Amino acid sequence: DVKVTQSSRYLVKRTGEKVFLECVQDMDHENMFWYRQDPGLGLRLIYFSYDVKMKEKGDIPEGYSVSREKKERFSLILESASTNQTSMYLCASSLGPGQPQHFGDGTRLSIL
Amino acid sequence: LAKTTQPISMDSYEGQEVNITCSHNNIATNDYITWYQQFPSQGPRFIIQGYKTKVTNEVASLFIPxxxxxxxxxxxxxxxxxxxxxxxxxxxxxxxxTFGKGTKLSVIP
Structure with missing residues (x-):
């Protein structure tokens, strides 16, 4: 079974800090994704990667960057955290184009 | 701009068939329709996807006109x-x- 592991379930940071959210998948999937989930807004795609060192912007990339140095690991970076980035962050991976996405259990990030 | 709209919540009794309908405003020719399920404190889990007509798997069916x-x-x-x-x-x-805002299904004993 596919396992997508996010490094933290809960994280509290301060405004202005640089924040790293880590995600690892164990199934050699080509594609990895970062979403945020907010009440009443559903899931929104931040960034995705279809290969190592490749990335594409999603619907809401502003204030975020990503890094994929190895196939199994996809990092989301908040360069200077702000309170409006308080949210649930979900990582996902998929085997290839058009394949179902497998999600981790999320990181609930609070920016104070 | 394409938009996906679904009911906010639904209730059903155990043993009944449940149908959840979603509208796909301005869906593009190459878009596939997909459905995911999410439990509290977990990430979404894939249920089914399709392009048109009917798709069935072991847990659900998907009807697309x-x-x-x-x-x-x-x-x-x-x-x-x-x-x-x-x-x-x-x-x-x-x-x-691109996801809709989700439908909260409550199953009642």
Missing amino acids: ADRKSSTLSLPRVSLSDTAVYYCGRRAGSYQL
Whole structure:
């Protein structure tokens, strides 16, 4: 079974800090994704990667960057955290184009 | 701009068939329709996806009319464990998913 592991379930940071959210998948999937989930807004795609060192912007990339140095690991970076980035962050991976996405259990990030 | 709209909540009794309908405003020719299930404190889990007509797997059926402006997820004989949030979405091209705001299904004993 596919396992997508996010490094933290809960994280509290301060405004202005640089924040790293880590995600690892164990199934050699080509594609990895970062979403945020907010009440009443559903899931929104931040960034995705279809290969190592490749990335594409999603619907809401502003204030975020990503890094994929190895196939199994996809990092989301908040360069200077702000309170409006308080949210649930979900990582996902998929085997290839058009394949179902497998999600981790999320990181609930609070920016104070 | 394409938009996906679904009911905020639904209730059903155990053993009943549940149909959740989603509207897909301005769906693009190459978009696939997809549905995910989410339990509290967990990430979404893939249920089913399709392009048109009917798709069936071991847990659900998906009905998509010819104009593809809507889709209906059908869950046969729901149980209490089916209580969850159900998201419809569009897959644009090979990678990008866009989700609706989710339908909270409550199954009542």
